[in-house]
Amino acid sequence: MVVLNKKAFRLPRVEREKFILLLRLGLEYNREQGTFCVGNYNNIEKLIDVLSEILNVDKVTFLQTCILCGKDFPCQNCTYQEMCATRNLPFHCVCPQCLKEGKSFQEQL
Amino acid sequence: MAADEEALMWVEKYRPKTLDEIVDLRDIVQSLKAFMRNPKTMPHLLLAGIPGTGKTTVALCIARQLFGDNWRTFTLELNASDERGIDTVRERVKDFSRYSRAAFGNVPFALIILDESDQMTGPAQTALRRIMETSSRTSRFILICNQSGKIIEPIQSRCAIFRFSKLDRKAMIDHLCCLAGKEKVTLTPEAAERIVDYAEGDLRHAINALQTAAAYRQGFVDEKIVSQVIGEASPKQVQLMINKALNGDFVEARKMMYELMGAYGFSGSEIVRQMQRELFKLSYITPEEKAELANIIGEYDYRLTQGANTDIQLSALLAQFAKVGVSKGETS
Amino acid sequence: MKDNLLWVEKYRPKKIADVLGNEEAKAAFVDWLKNKRRVKKAVLLHGPPGVGKTALVNAAANDFGFTLIEMNASDTRNEKAINKIAGPATSFVALDKFSTESKGNLLFMDEVDGIAGNEDRGGVSAILKIVDASQVPVIMAANNPDVEKLRPLKKVSALIRFQPVRIPLIIAMLRRICQKEHVEAEFEALERIAQNSRGDVRSAINDLQSLAETTRVLTLQDTMALSYRNRDISMDETLRTYFSAKSLLEASILLSRSSVDYDDLLLSVSDNLPRRYADVGELAEAFDLISQADVFRGRIGTENWHLLKYFYNYLAEAAAVSTETYKPFELISPPIRIITLFWTKGKRTTLEGICAKIGQRCHVSRATAKNDFVPFLKIALERQKSSPLASWFKLEPEEVEFLAKMNKF
Numbered sequence: 001m002v003v004l005n006k007k008a009f010r011l012p013r014v015e016r017e018k019f020i021l022l023l024r025l026g027l028e029y030n031r032e033q034g035t036f037c038v039g040n041y042n043n044i045e046k047l048i049d050v051l052s053e054i055l056n057v058d059k060v061t062f063l064q065t066c067i068l069c070g071k072d073f074p075c076q077n078c079t080y081q082e083m084c085a086t087r088n089l090p091f092h093c094v095c096p097q098c099l100k101e102g103k104s105f106q107e108q109l
Numbered sequence: 110m111a112a113d114e115e116a117l118m119w120v121e122k123y124r125p126k127t128l129d130e131i132v133d134l135r136d137i138v139q140s141l142k143a144f145m146r147n148p149k150t151m152p153h154l155l156l157a158g159i160p161g162t163g164k165t166t167v168a169l170c171i172a173r174q175l176f177g178d179n180w181r182t183f184t185l186e187l188n189a190s191d192e193r194g195i196d197t198v199r200e201r202v203k204d205f206s207r208y209s210r211a212a213f214g215n216v217p218f219a220l221i222i223l224d225e226s227d228q229m230t231g232p233a234q235t236a237l238r239r240i241m242e243t244s245s246r247t248s249r250f251i252l253i254c255n256q257s258g259k260i261i262e263p264i265q266s267r268c269a270i271f272r273f274s275k276l277d278r279k280a281m282i283d284h285l286c287c288l289a290g291k292e293k294v295t296l297t298p299e300a301a302e303r304i305v306d307y308a309e310g311d312l313r314h315a316i317n318a319l320q321t322a323a324a325y326r327q328g329f330v331d332e333k334i335v336s337q338v339i340g341e342a343s344p345k346q347v348q349l350m351i352n353k354a355l356n357g358d359f360v361e362a363r364k365m366m367y368e369l370m371g372a373y374g375f376s377g378s379e380i381v382r383q384m385q386r387e388l389f390k391l392s393y394i395t396p397e398e399k400a401e402l403a404n405i406i407g408e409y410d411y412r413l414t415q416g417a418n419t420d421i422q423l424s425a426l427l428a429q430f431a432k433v434g435v436s437k438g439e440t441s
Numbered sequence: 442m443k444d445n446l447l448w449v450e451k452y453r454p455k456k457i458a459d460v461l462g463n464e465e466a467k468a469a470f471v472d473w474l475k476n477k478r479r480v481k482k483a484v485l486l487h488g489p490p491g492v493g494k495t496a497l498v499n500a501a502a503n504d505f506g507f508t509l510i511e512m513n514a515s516d517t518r519n520e521k522a523i524n525k526i527a528g529p530a531t532s533f534v535a536l537d538k539f540s541t542e543s544k545g546n547l548l549f550m551d552e553v554d555g556i557a558g559n560e561d562r563g564g565v566s567a568i569l570k571i572v573d574a575s576q577v578p579v580i581m582a583a584n585n586p587d588v589e590k591l592r593p594l595k596k597v598s599a600l601i602r603f604q605p606v607r608i609p610l611i612i613a614m615l616r617r618i619c620q621k622e623h624v625e626a627e628f629e630a631l632e633r634i635a636q637n638s639r640g641d642v643r644s645a646i647n648d649l650q651s652l653a654e655t656t657r658v659l660t661l662q663d664t665m666a667l668s669y670r671n672r673d674i675s676m677d678e679t680l681r682t683y684f685s686a687k688s689l690l691e692a693s694i695l696l697s698r699s700s701v702d703y704d705d706l707l708l709s710v711s712d713n714l715p716r717r718y719a720d721v722g723e724l725a726e727a728f729d730l731i732s733q734a735d736v737f738r739g740r741i742g743t744e745n746w747h748l749l750k751y752f753y754n755y756l757a758e759a760a761a762v763s764t765e766t767y768k769p770f771e772l773i774s775p776p777i778r779i780i781t782l783f784w785t786k787g788k789r790t791t792l793e794g795i796c797a798k799i800g801q802r803c804h805v806s807r808a809t810a811k812n813d814f815v816p817f818l819k820i821a822l823e824r825q826k827s828s829p830l831a832s833w834f835k836l837e838p839e840e841v842e843f844l845a846k847m848n849k850f
Contacts, residue, residue: 371784416735417735428729
């Protein structure tokens with residue numbers, strides 16, 4: 001199982017066709033850093049399949065971004081994994097620390 | 110785990126450390142001491158009997174007697190129901206045999222204690238017998254079980270068998286009072302009787318119940334506290350659940366089933382296992398009725414493994430009990 | 442203090458960014474909205490109730506300055522209403538209640554699966570006519586788009602799927618509301634509300650508000666009142682018809698027509714069975730059939746769908762065990778779902794870990810530790826969390842917490 005950070009991750013060199021496919025499926029490429037990031041989520045599931053194939057693993061998983069503290073964290077240690085429909089997808093969530101510490105939204109609801 | 114650290118669970122703190130300290134098992138202890146006089150001739154042992162009657166204690170005492178303070182280095186403790194299968198057992202025995210210094214004084218072997226060996230399937234036991242044979246140069250096995258009938262013949266014939274029976278009431282009450290005294294706990298005679306009733310010959314249950322009751326009101330244990338403690342324990346809950354079901358009160362019985370799953374985290378098969386045990390103990394139903402109910406449990410135990418929802422299978426099981434209980438009530 | 446306002450109203454998201462979760466869906470919806478050259482002029486938002494479909498539509502309209510024209514079930518048959526959106530004038534000119542600052546109009550039909558359900562095929566063709574005639578983009582929302590009847594709609598719409606909202610997000614949202622409403626709540630209580638909602642934010646907020654009606658300090662114990670949940674209407678209707686079926690044939694037909702989730706149905710039937718059959722003999726027979734249905738459900742797993750018919754057969758038979766004894770009753774939903782939610786893999790692993798430690802120390806198996814030692818240890822730790830027993834067993838603080846709380850189910 002491989003865990004990627006949606007904001008920046010590397011991939012082994014792929015052929016041009018695959019590269020174009022990745023871009024079409026929603027990835028963006030930063031030439032200077034040599035890293036990819038997830039630009040849009042419209043084809044996220046297909047994207048994960050392709051990435052899993054490229055990296056030769058069962059399933060590629062992504063870190064979550066905490067909406068309260070901004071840090072990235074994995075789904076691995078989450079208590080609610082079993083009942084989560086979007087587990088391991090590169091979305092936003094609340095990290096275990098913020099949840100435990102009782103932090104809450106800053107913005108006006 | 111420092112050797113001199115004081116054990117805080119009373120079942121451990123007051124567990125006899127030498128064979129001589131075990132007062133109730135005179136005959137067994139005599140025979141064992143004879144075997145241990147010449148360790149080279151000590152055979153594999155099979156200790157059989159209901160839970161809480163001293164089998165593990167005896168096994169550990171033997172280890173201490175053979176190896177002294179460092180007994181843990183030369184003893185492998187395994188529990189058949191915890192290991193994932195006979196292969197893990199084989200691996201652990203192999204590793205252990207390889208690394209334990211088998212020559213320690215004049216004891217030419219290391220000790221392997223295998224608890225709950227009657228939980229092993231037939232094929233697993235056959236494999237176990239082979240393991241016992243191949244490691245018999247360097248190890249001796251002490252097999253512990255509840256029902257010796259579940260141990261295959263080839264293993265039984267290779268062991269010296271010791272049968273442990275239920276401690277008698279007076280002995281258990283004496284134990285409890287003695288223990289209470291040492292822990293400076295006031296234990297009323299009625300409370301002691303209640304505990305012993307509940308324990309049904311299992312000294313470990315009795316001591317655990319006593320320790321918990323003592324925790325309720327700092328060192329004072331009377332019958333009321335004991336009832337409360339026992340009432341909250343799961344065997345009692347399971348008994349109550351069965352009673353309610355047999356009385357035809359399905360809804361209440363199912364509520365208790367939810368409690369067991371929710372408060373104790375028991376899985377479906379664990380609850381079924383407990384139901385089998387408690388069914389056996391019920392005094393107000395005939396053996397024929399017990400057989401019928403046991404069959405029903407068996408059927409739903411199987412369905413539990415196939416079905417998708419534990420609570421549905423358990424509910425259906427309780428419903429069958431209600432039907433049987435009520436129809437028997439009508440005819441009697 | 443009480444302003445008589447529903448919290449789901451008060452805390453309705455006003456901006457897209459405030460809509461909880463479903464980032465995939467949000468992104469897709471915004472893309473569709475902004476795309477002037479969109480391929481499909483209709484979009485169908487689908488997913489379980491309360492996860493943000495309607496909320497997103499309203500928030501997006503707010504953010505982008507669109508005006509929403511809402512049509513409901515009765516409107517779909519109303520000539521005047523249809524003309525309002527079908528006429529060419531509506532695409533640019535503001536009509537009676539529409540704001541002049543609007544950047545455009547959007548037609549919104551919520552709960553189309555309800556509309557379509559009301560009069561077999563007639564309902565769907567009315568909607569199709571509207572989609573066809575509309576001069577403005579059409580947004581539709583549905584709880585369950587997999588019903589046969591909605592197929593024609595799916596053909597003409599872009600589909601966007603909404604998922605249940607993640608539990609931590611819901612908990613954080615509930616916490617925020619508690620802060621603003623001056624309610625003190627235990628973490629475990631909020632956790633329970635969130636878990637019970639199964640990703641339905643609307644019902645989580647409703648549950649919070651109903652519990653807060655009776656107490657300003659919310660404990661885990663208080664959440665036990667959540668046993669009875671607001672349920673999906675079609676499930677209630679299905680159940681009522683199911684239980685009152687007068688023959689096996691009637692029950693079978695009902696099940697084949699119903700669009701409710703069969704896993705939920707199985708559990709709901711099991712929940713309510715004793716209310717249907719007061720006689721234990723009948724109850725036992727019915728439960729035996731339900732149990733067999735469940736066995737088939739287990740065998741189906743995720744692929745053996747050819748076994749589904751046996752599942753439905755047994756389910757139907759359970760309804761028809763004794764058709765004369767039917768008396769109407771109130772449907773319930775007991776806490777079993779909470780139990781299975783509560784005993785997550787994480788909690789089971791924690792319990793296993795504790796049992797392994799006990800087993801090691803006391804020379805017993807993990808199963809024995811669970812049956813014989815844990816109940817007693819739990820009581821001892823409840824009385825005194827700092828009991829030396831905890832350190833003797835080498836229990837971590839989380840494990841001690843876990844044991845102390847185990848009884849409070």
